[in-house]
Amino acid sequence: MALLRVVAVKGETDSTSWELHPDESRRHGGRGAYVHRDLTCGGLAIQRRAFERALKIQGVLSGDLLMAALKQQSS
DSSP states (O other), rough: OOEEEEEEEOOSSSSSEEEEEEESSOOOOSOOEESSSOHHHHHHHHHHHHHHHHHOOEEEEEEEHHHHHHHHHHO
């Protein structure tokens, strides 16, 4: 199973909020983290705050876009 690159993008409403974006093309700039293309794996990584550590982010991190992309790929 291939890995999915994930990058964090600053939220539009708040300077301390971040959103996880799947980077299918592996072209987004900045630090990236990798996760299996599986809902369970993505959910555990968010729950365990693995993305905050890997991407060295402080603040609120939303995984809604990432989970939606993983859900779409699994169906």
